[in-house]
Amino acid sequence: MLLGLWNKRKDKSKETSKLVESEAPAPAPAAPAQAASASRLQFHTQLAHGSPTGRVEGFGSARELYAKIAEAFRIDPAEIMFCTLNTYKADMDKLLGAQIGLEDFIFAHIKGQHKEVEVLKTDDVLGLTITDNGTGCAFIKRIKEGSLMDHTKTVCVGDHIAKINGKNVSNCRHYEVAKMLKDLEKGRMFKLELIEPRKAFEKLEPRSKGGTLPGTKISRGRETLRLRTKGPATVEEMPNEGEEKAIKKVDELLETYMGIRDLELASTMVEAGRDKKNPDEFAVALDEALGDFAFPDEFVFDVWGAIGDAKQGRLE
Numbered sequence: 001m002l003l004g005l006w007n008k009r010k011d012k013s014k015e016t017s018k019l020v021e022s023e024a025p026a027p028a029p030a031a032p033a034q035a036a037s038a039s040r041l042q043f044h045t046q047l048a049h050g051s052p053t054g055r056v057e058g059f060g061s062a063r064e065l066y067a068k069i070a071e072a073f074r075i076d077p078a079e080i081m082f083c084t085l086n087t088y089k090a091d092m093d094k095l096l097g098a099q100i101g102l103e104d105f106i107f108a109h110i111k112g113q114h115k116e117v118e119v120l121k122t123d124d125v126l127g128l129t130i131t132d133n134g135t136g137c138a139f140i141k142r143i144k145e146g147s148l149m150d151h152t153k154t155v156c157v158g159d160h161i162a163k164i165n166g167k168n169v170s171n172c173r174h175y176e177v178a179k180m181l182k183d184l185e186k187g188r189m190f191k192l193e194l195i196e197p198r199k200a201f202e203k204l205e206p207r208s209k210g211g212t213l214p215g216t217k218i219s220r221g222r223e224t225l226r227l228r229t230k231g232p233a234t235v236e237e238m239p240n241e242g243e244e245k246a247i248k249k250v251d252e253l254l255e256t257y258m259g260i261r262d263l264e265l266a267s268t269m270v271e272a273g274r275d276k277k278n279p280d281e282f283a284v285a286l287d288e289a290l291g292d293f294a295f296p297d298e299f300v301f302d303v304w305g306a307i308g309d310a311k312q313g314r315l316e
Contacts, residue, residue: 041225041235045069045106048088049200056106061227062096062134062264069108079110081160081197082133090158090197092141095131097263099224099238109158112198117154118191121184123147128181130161131261132174141261156196163193175293178259227264239267246270246310250303257299265290273307282307 042057054072059065063077070077083096085104096106127147132138139160143150161177162170164184169177184190224238239247250266272285282304286295295303309315 041102043100043104043106045072045108046088047073048084048090048107048109049112049198050088059227065096065106065227066108066133066135069106073108075110077135078137080133080135081109081111081137081139081158081195083108092157095141095263098227098267099236100227101238102223102225102235109197111160111195113196114162115154115159115194115196116191117152117194118189119148119152120189121148121186124186126181126184128155128178128259129255129261130174130178130181130259132177134264136171136173138169138172138174138177155192155194158197159194160196161192162195163191165190166193174260174262175258182259242310242313242315243270243274245315246307249306249310249315253299253302253306257296257302269303270307270310273304279304 040057042055045054045056046052051073054069056065056068056072059068065083066077066080069080069083082090084091084094084107085096085100086107087094088107090109100106125144125147127144127149128140129142129144130138131141137160140155140157143155143157149155160170162168164177164180167180169180172180223235225235247263247266247270250269251261251263254260254262254266268289269286272289273282276282276285279301283300286300306315
């Protein structure tokens with residue numbers, strides 16, 4: 001039993017990047033981690049719809065990375081919807097999250113065509129899983145097969161949700177957007193204003209429902225650059241098998257309880273519980289790191305259980 005768990009909760013409340021001539025999407029080897037600090041690591045990048053190759057360095061968070069990419073290609077950072085690693089496709093299994101392999105190639109997907117859709121909410125569950133890029137761009141990561149939104153062909157994986165019934169949600173986090181969608185009244189029409197990722201003509205592909213999550217890899221290579229919302233980025237070993245299983249399980253719990261997917265958030269939660277001895281300590285650590293989320297009690301219990309199962313090797 002947790003003793004006083006929620007009584008402990010707190011109140012919520014230029015470096016220039018140069019373009020290089022090569023347009024080949026093959027990743028270039030980065031300098032060994034031992035020879036370079038995290039702030040000086042260089043990564044190659046392209047715009048997913050087609051561009052020359054750029055180099056970015058000196059970033060510690062997703063927001064800073066997007067600013068560096070925008071600087072390299074002379075675009076507004078707000079135009080970047082999300083990034084994928086080692087593929088120009090909007091592959092939800094290859095989204096940039098909390099870790100970047102030191103040899104990963106970064107593809108930035110920018111805003112493309114705007115579209116609107118009106119839907120009659122005939123079910124309590126829409127069938128959408130929402131994630132975001134960490135800088136105020138919530139987008140669709142998965143569409144559940146056979147769901148209401150699966151039958152609404154205008155809505156696609158990768159679409160940014162810009163407005164819900166005329167309300168601008170472009171600067172809202174994924175959990176806020178997911179809640180707004182969940183709270184829509186059943187039996188009434190609602191309107192979504194969406195922005196799809198820009199595509200090159202030759203890269204147009206059939207509509208996707210999203211990737212197969214069990215096969216997802218968090219990063220490539222033996223070492224990764226760990227991005228953080230607070231504090232500097234660090235070069236770390238890739239999560240071990242137990243931690244990777246825990247991160248995936250927590251990501252699944254985020255979808256179950258909140259309708260979102262967020263590997264960066266899941267990684268932060270697993271990290272917060274790494275050296276904690278009991279759920280009280282874990283709850284306090286979560287409040288300190290992620291107090292704005294106001295996670296429900298039962299969710300925290302399940303996350304603590306998943307972390308414990310991973311430590312004991314009980315997760316499949």
